[in-house]
Amino acid sequence: MEKDHFSEFVEGLALHFGQDKYVQDSETTRMRLRSWFAQVKHLPAEPLEWMSDQIKRRWDYFPRNLSKTMLELWDQWLREHPKKRAGKQRPDCPYCLEGWIMAYAPAGRGYSKELVELGAAIRCGHCSRDFQDKDIWCATVQEIRAAGWEPMELSDGTYSEQGAQYIQKVIRWLNTRRAKGQGQSAKG
Structure with a gap:
């Protein structure tokens, strides 16, 4: 996914949960967003809307560890959409095929x-x-x-x-x- 997709995803969740700190420009916010993005940048953008809906329906608060939540939802999304599973190497990893x-x-x-x-x-x-x-x-x-x-x-x-x-x-x-x-x- 592109960084813009991730930023829009986080912004939508932040506004939904009233967490303005994730939208405001500060060094702490930039560091947190970079850290989360580093963990999930290999995911495609396609399931982001589905993930957002799941988080909004199932969580009462903005997820404390958003990247972990996204990876868990990614696994669930793949189980529900098995034909979407890629049969190729992860974009950032030269050593493996699908992990x-x-x-x-x-x-x-x-x-x-x-x-x-x-x-x-x-x-x-x-x-x-x-x-x-x-x-x-x-x-x-x-x-x-x-x-x-x-x-x-x-x-x-x-x-x-x-x-x-x-x-x-x-x-x-x-x-x-x-x-x-x-x-x-x-x-x-």
């Missing part, structure tokens, strides 16, 4: 004594540090390599068709698990 890094472990001996290469979808630690699921590994490329895994390289902002399909499968599994409210481990 996930594909990685593989060096080949080792599997149960049947044949060489097996293990693959995994790991939550991107560069752009998804706010991801809060203790059962899902969240790591940077450096942390992945330090653990003995090798991140797959993105080609033109995406993985191979097989890698992209695997990430979509992991996302569907995670969304289903959340919807059911299960706390089972991802390690299966």
Whole structure:
């Protein structure tokens, strides 16, 4: 989203909740708005009106941590609009596809004594540090390599068709698990 879209979004909420301090020009306000925008600038502008309506209906006060509220609403919006989910790299993150890094472990001996290469979808630690699921590994490329895994390289902002399909499968599994409210481990 553009900064202008975000500013209009905040201004509309501030006026609705009577929070003039978020509209008045001051250094503190500029710093707060910059901080919030840094957390949500990767979101598209399309759901902003929907988010504004949700906040106005569900909150009694202007959200104290607006960026966190927006990210939570973004997750809800994606669940309600699954066809709107982008199948490409996040604009500001050169390491992941939709917040996930594909990685593989060096080949080792599997149960049947044949060489097996293990693959995994790991939550991107560069752009998804706010991801809060203790059962899902969240790591940077450096942390992945330090653990003995090798991140797959993105080609033109995406993985191979097989890698992209695997990430979509992991996302569907995670969304289903959340919807059911299960706390089972991802390690299966």
